[in-house]
Amino acid sequence: MATVFIPSLMQSLTGGQQTVEIEGATVRQIIENLEKAHPGMKERLVADNRVKPNISVAVDGEVTPMGMLEKVGESSEVHFLPAIGGGGPTG
Amino acid sequence: MTTTDYEPNIVLSTKEYDVIGTRPIRPDGADKVTGRALYGADFQSSGLLHGKTLRSPHPHARIRSIDTSKAKALPGVRGVVTGGDLPPSSGRDNILAGDKVLYVGHAVAAVAAVSPHIAEEAVNLIEVDYEVLPSVFTAPEAMKDDAPLLHDDLKTTSLGEPTDKSSNIADYNQYKLGDIDKGFADADVVVEGEYNSQTIHQGYVEPHPCTVLWNQDGRITVWVSTQGAFAIRNATAAALGVPVSQVRVVPMEIGGGFGGKTVVYMEPVAALLSRETGHPVKFVMTRKEVFEGTGPAPGSHIKVKLGATSSGKIVAAQAHLAFEAGAFPGSAVSIAAVTAFSAYSIPNILIDTYDVVVNKPKAAPYRAPCAPNAAFAVEQLVDELAGKLGTDLIDLRLTNAPTEGTHRAAGPVFGSIGCIEVLEAMKAHPHYKTQLSGENRGRGISIGFWPNFGGEASATISVRADGKVNLSVGSPDIGGSRASMSMQVAEELGIKAQDVIATVVDTDSIGYTETTDGSRTTYSTGIASLEAAKDAVGQMIERAAMIWEVDDDSVEFKGGVFRSKADSELKMGFKELAGKLEETGGRVLGSAALLNRSAGGAFCGNIADVEVDPETGKVTVLRFTVFQDAGKAIHPSYVEGQMQGGAAQGIGWALNEEYFYGDKGAMDNSSLLDYRMPTPLDLPLIETVILEVPNPGHPFGVRGVGEAPIVPPISAIANAIHDAIGVRMGNLPMNPGSVVKAKLANGKK
Numbered sequence: 001m002a003t004v005f006i007p008s009l010m011q012s013l014t015g016g017q018q019t020v021e022i023e024g025a026t027v028r029q030i031i032e033n034l035e036k037a038h039p040g041m042k043e044r045l046v047a048d049n050r051v052k053p054n055i056s057v058a059v060d061g062e063v064t065p066m067g068m069l070e071k072v073g074e075s076s077e078v079h080f081l082p083a084i085g086g087g088g089p090t091g
Numbered sequence: 092m093t094t095t096d097y098e099p100n101i102v103l104s105t106k107e108y109d110v111i112g113t114r115p116i117r118p119d120g121a122d123k124v125t126g127r128a129l130y131g132a133d134f135q136s137s138g139l140l141h142g143k144t145l146r147s148p149h150p151h152a153r154i155r156s157i158d159t160s161k162a163k164a165l166p167g168v169r170g171v172v173t174g175g176d177l178p179p180s181s182g183r184d185n186i187l188a189g190d191k192v193l194y195v196g197h198a199v200a201a202v203a204a205v206s207p208h209i210a211e212e213a214v215n216l217i218e219v220d221y222e223v224l225p226s227v228f229t230a231p232e233a234m235k236d237d238a239p240l241l242h243d244d245l246k247t248t249s250l251g252e253p254t255d256k257s258s259n260i261a262d263y264n265q266y267k268l269g270d271i272d273k274g275f276a277d278a279d280v281v282v283e284g285e286y287n288s289q290t291i292h293q294g295y296v297e298p299h300p301c302t303v304l305w306n307q308d309g310r311i312t313v314w315v316s317t318q319g320a321f322a323i324r325n326a327t328a329a330a331l332g333v334p335v336s337q338v339r340v341v342p343m344e345i346g347g348g349f350g351g352k353t354v355v356y357m358e359p360v361a362a363l364l365s366r367e368t369g370h371p372v373k374f375v376m377t378r379k380e381v382f383e384g385t386g387p388a389p390g391s392h393i394k395v396k397l398g399a400t401s402s403g404k405i406v407a408a409q410a411h412l413a414f415e416a417g418a419f420p421g422s423a424v425s426i427a428a429v430t431a432f433s434a435y436s437i438p439n440i441l442i443d444t445y446d447v448v449v450n451k452p453k454a455a456p457y458r459a460p461c462a463p464n465a466a467f468a469v470e471q472l473v474d475e476l477a478g479k480l481g482t483d484l485i486d487l488r489l490t491n492a493p494t495e496g497t498h499r500a501a502g503p504v505f506g507s508i509g510c511i512e513v514l515e516a517m518k519a520h521p522h523y524k525t526q527l528s529g530e531n532r533g534r535g536i537s538i539g540f541w542p543n544f545g546g547e548a549s550a551t552i553s554v555r556a557d558g559k560v561n562l563s564v565g566s567p568d569i570g571g572s573r574a575s576m577s578m579q580v581a582e583e584l585g586i587k588a589q590d591v592i593a594t595v596v597d598t599d600s601i602g603y604t605e606t607t608d609g610s611r612t613t614y615s616t617g618i619a620s621l622e623a624a625k626d627a628v629g630q631m632i633e634r635a636a637m638i639w640e641v642d643d644d645s646v647e648f649k650g651g652v653f654r655s656k657a658d659s660e661l662k663m664g665f666k667e668l669a670g671k672l673e674e675t676g677g678r679v680l681g682s683a684a685l686l687n688r689s690a691g692g693a694f695c696g697n698i699a700d701v702e703v704d705p706e707t708g709k710v711t712v713l714r715f716t717v718f719q720d721a722g723k724a725i726h727p728s729y730v731e732g733q734m735q736g737g738a739a740q741g742i743g744w745a746l747n748e749e750y751f752y753g754d755k756g757a758m759d760n761s762s763l764l765d766y767r768m769p770t771p772l773d774l775p776l777i778e779t780v781i782l783e784v785p786n787p788g789h790p791f792g793v794r795g796v797g798e799a800p801i802v803p804p805i806s807a808i809a810n811a812i813h814d815a816i817g818v819r820m821g822n823l824p825m826n827p828g829s830v831v832k833a834k835l836a837n838g839k840k
Contacts, residue, residue: 007250008250008265018267018269054248058503061504061506062689065688077503082425083425084425
C-alpha cells in the first residue's frame with residue numbers, strides 16, 4: 001500500500017493522522033480509496049474530475065503534472081501539498 | 092572531494108567530458124557587444140503606432156467615470172481603450188483597471204497615436220473621476236479585521252474548510268511535520284525572531300517593450316521581450332478571449348527579466364488598439380512605469396522559532412509567513428514555505444502561510460521568489476543557536492543537514508542532493524580558514540535551497556550537409572541557455588559546440604515550451620535538445636546501414652562516429668555522413684517534446700566578510716564567496732556568472748533596495764538614481780566554488796543554477812553584521828540608517 005501524506009488542514013478528516021496507508025495504482029484510485037476511508041477528502045482534493053489547481057501531487061519525491069493519471073507504486077509515497085503558486089502570466 | 096590550490100573560481104568536477112565543462116565563446120556575444128542584437132524596443136514596422144498608458148495616481152479609489160473624448164479628438168490619435176474594452180478574464184483588472192484602481196501606477200486607459208509624444212499628450216487629456224478610498228500597505232495591517240478591503244468578493248482560499256468571509260487574506264495554508272509541541276518540549280535551547288522586508292524590484296535594465304499587430308485575417312502577432320513566449324501567448328489569448336492558435340508570440344532578445352518578464356501587461360492592450368486602428372501598436376515602458384506598473388517582489392512579515400538540543404540537533408521549527416501579494420492574489424508565499432527549512436533535517440515543523448493583498452503593484456516572481464525572505468529569518472536564528480550552543484557555524488549546519496530520503500513539511504521527500512557537499516566545501520575553503528581581523532569587521536555564513544523546476548520543453552535539430560546542426564528551441568535565452576543547450580547537443584553528437592547553432596524561435600515554430608523560469612531551461616530544454624539529437628542520430632544510423640547494406644541494428648554511434656558492430660572497417664564520422672544525407676533520402680530533422688520532472692534541487696552557501704562604519708552604519712562588503720551545487724556545470728563561466736549575479740542582487744537587496752513609499756501611497760524613488768542597486772564599485776570580487784553532485788534525473792547530471800545563489804546572501808550579510816557589531820537585524824534593507832537604529836535599539840553607541 002502507498003503511504004499518503006495528508007495536508008495539515010485536511011487532517012481533521014483523518015482523525016489527526018499525518019499519513020495513511022491506502023491502496024491504489026494511480027492517484028485517481030488513491031483518492032477514491034481515501035474517500036472511502038475518510039469521507040470528505042475527495043471534495044477537498046478534486047474538482048471537475050481533476051486535482052484542484054491549488055493542490056500539487058508528488059509521488060516518490062517528484063511533483064507531477066499528471067494529476068489523477070499519475071501511476072503509484074505499491075510502496076510509493078504520495079504527498080498532497082499546496083501548489084507552488086504566485087506570479088502567473090496574467091499578473 | 093578535495094580542494095586544490097586556492098583560486099578565485101574553482102570547479103570541483105567529478106566527471107569530465109569533451110565539450111561539457113569547457114568554456115567556448117558565447118554564441119550571442121558578437122551581436123550583443125556590437126549593439127546589433129534586436130530587443131523589443133528595436134522593433135520597427137511601416138504604419139507603426141505608439142502606445143501610452145494612463146495610470147492611477149491613487150493607491151485605492153473607485154472609478155466613477157472616464158471621459159476619453161478630448162484624447163480621441165487630439166490630432167494624431169488613432170485609438171483609445173479602457174478596461175471595459177477587455178472581455179472578462181481572471182487577470183483583466185490588472186491589465187486595465189475595472190471599477191477600482193488598487194495601486195499607484197495601476198493602468199486605467201491607453202492611447203495609440205502616430206508618435207509617442209502625441210500619445211503622451213493624449214493620455215493627459217483623459218479625465219477620470221475617482222472616489223478615493225482608504226488604503227493599506229503591509230501584510231500585518233491588511234490582515235486586521237478592520238482593514239480596508241481591496242476586493243469585496245475575495246474569500247480566503249485554503250486546503251481547509253471553505254469560508255464565506257471577505258478578507259484581504261487571499262490564501263492561507265499550513266504545513267506540518269511531526270509534533271511541534273513535543274519538539275519544543277524536547278529542546279534545550281529555543282530562539283525566535285521577527286523579520287520584515289520591503290517591496291523590491293527585479294531591476295532588469297531593459298524596460299518592458301511590446302509591439303502587437305492584429306492583422307486583417309484575424310491573426311495576432313506579438314513581438315516582445317519575455318522569458319516565456321508560450322505563457323505570453325496563452326495569457327494574451329485569454330485576456331482577449333480568443334483561441335491560442337490565433338496568437339503568435341515572437342520572443343525578441345531580452346535585457347534581463349529575473350522572473351519579472353513572465354507576465355502580460357501591455358500586450359492585450361496593444362492588441363485591442365491594433366484591432367481598432369488596423370496598425371501595429373508599440374509600447375515601451377518608462378523606468379517609472381516599470382517600477383510602478385509591473386510586478387515587484389513582495390514585502391514580507393515573518394516570525395520564526397527554532398528549538399535545539401544541547402547536542403546541537405534542531406528538533407523543532409515554526410514559521411509564520413505573511414507575504415504581500417500586491418493588489419491581486421499570488422505572492423508565491425508557498426515557495427517560502429518550501430524553502431524555509433529545507434537546508435535542515437528537522438523532525439517537527441509547523442509553518443503557516445498567508446498571501447495578503449495590499450495597495451501595491453501585483454507581485455511578480457523575482458529570482459527564487461520569496462525564498463531569500465525566509466532565509467533572512469531562518470539563517471539568522473541558526474546562527475543564534477550556534478552562538479548559544481557554542482558550536483561552529485558550519486558544524487551546526489552539517490549536524491542538521493538533509494540528505495537523500497529526508498522528509499520535509501512543505502515538499503516531497505528529498506532525492507539526491509548536495510547540501511553536505513556544499514557545507515564541507517565552505518568549511519575547507521581558505522576564506523573560512525583565514526582569520527578576519529580589524530575593528531567593526533565580521534564574517535557571516537548562510538546556506539539556501541532552491542527546488543528547481545522541470546516541465547514541458549521541445550526542440551528540433553536539423554542536420555546540415557556541412558556537418559553542422561541547427562537547434563531550434565522555444566526557451567528565451569536569459570542566462571546563457573543557447574550555449575548550454577548547444578554544448579549538450581555537441582557532446583551527444585561528438586562535434587564542436589560552435590557547430591551547433593541554437594536559435595530561439597516563435598510559438599508557431601516549435602512545440603510547447605514552458606517559461607524560462609524556475610531554473611529549468613538548461614535542465615529541461617537541455618533534455619529535449621538531447622532527445623532531438625538522439626532522434627536525428629537514430630535516423631542517421633538507418634542511412635549508414637543503407638550505405639553499408641547492413642541491418643540498422645548492426646550500426647552504433649559512439650564518440651561522434653557511426654560504426655558497424657560486425658566490421659571495424661565500416662565507420663563514418665558525423666560530418667561525413669551528414670554530407671551523404673541528400674543522396675540517401677534527404678536531410679534529417681530530429682525532434683523531441685517532453686515533460687521533465689526530476690529537476691533536482693540545488694543548495695548554495697555564502698561566506699561574507701563586512702565592515703560596518705561605527706558612526707554612519709554603512710556596511711562595506713570586503714569579501715564574498717559563493718558555493719553552489721550545479722550538478723554538472725555545462726559552461727562553468729555562465730554558472731559562475733549566475734552565482735556572482737545572484738550574489739550581487741542579494742547584496743543589493745540586503746543593503747539598499749526598497750520601494751520607498753510616501754504618505755500618499757506613491758513610490759518616491761521610482762528611478763534608478765534613487766532606487767539604489769549595487770554597481771561594481773559597491774562590490775568586491777565575488778569568488779565562486781562550483782560543486783558537482785550529479786542530478787540522477789539528467790543525462791549529464793545538470794541541476795538548475797539561476798536562482799539558488801540569491802537565497803543566502805541577505806542572511807550571510809546579516810550574520811556578518813552581527814559578528815561585526817553584535818546587533819541582530821530584523822528589517823530590510825540594512826542600510827546605514829537601519830543599522831544605526833538597530834545599534835541604538837540594542838543600547839550600543
